[in-house]
Amino acid sequence: MALSHWRPLIALTIVLALIGGAIAWQGKSTSSSPAKVAKVTKSDAEWQRMLTKEQYRILREKGTERAFTGKYWDHHERGVYVCAGCDLALFDSATKFDSKTGWPSFYAPTRKEHVESVRDTSHGMIRTEVVCARCGGHLGHVFGDGPKPTGLRYCINSASLVFLKK
Numbered sequence: 831m832a833l834s835h836w837r838p839l840i841a842l843t844i845v846l847a848l849i850g851g852a853i854a855w856q857g858k859s860t861s862s863s864p865a866k867v868a869k870v871t872k873s874d875a876e877w878q879r880m881l882t883k884e885q886y887r888i889l890r891e892k893g894t895e896r897a898f899t900g901k902y903w904d905h906h907e908r909g910v911y912v913c914a915g916c917d918l919a920l921f922d923s924a925t926k927f928d929s930k931t932g933w934p935s936f937y938a939p940t941r942k943e944h945v946e947s948v949r950d951t952s953h954g955m956i957r958t959e960v961v962c963a964r965c966g967g968h969l970g971h972v973f974g975d976g977p978k979p980t981g982l983r984y985c986i987n988s989a990s991l992v993f994l995k996k
């Protein structure tokens with residue numbers, strides 16, 4: 831059979847191979863682990879010096895501010911909330927929603943590698959604590975009753991955050 835008969839088939843094979851390769855490459859690039867956030871470590875004395883009493887109590891001693899008392903539960907400006915301990919960008923105002931809980935609530939962090947989850951069994955409950963990935967500061971907890979698109983509710987202490995206007 832003349833080669834010309836096979837040309838469409840050869841072309842199709844090449845195209846399929848290219849598509850397959852592109853899919854494999856994309857899969858590889860999205861599944862590769864995200865860049866780790868470099869840690870910030872300070873002594874308790876250093877944290878005490880640089881944080882307010884309330885920030886220290888919450889960030890370093892895993893405290894919780896009283897509902898409806900923090901700076902940001904009813905804050906609606908556009909910008910980014912960074913860690914009060916180390917300035918890492920944690921939550922964008924675009925993901926903030928009114929949870930009616932009295933704490934600033936977000937459905938996602940700015941980047942998933944910027945926060946870490948820790949199992950928390952204190953106070954007779956099983957919860958998931960959220961800490962800053964850079965300084966380890968306590969931020970709050972994450973619950974599974976949030977809105978779309980993630981279904982998550984990051985319930986965060988205002989004292990753990992500093993808002994930067996866009």
Ligand code: FE
Binds near residue numbers: 916918962965966
């Ligand atoms: Fe931090």
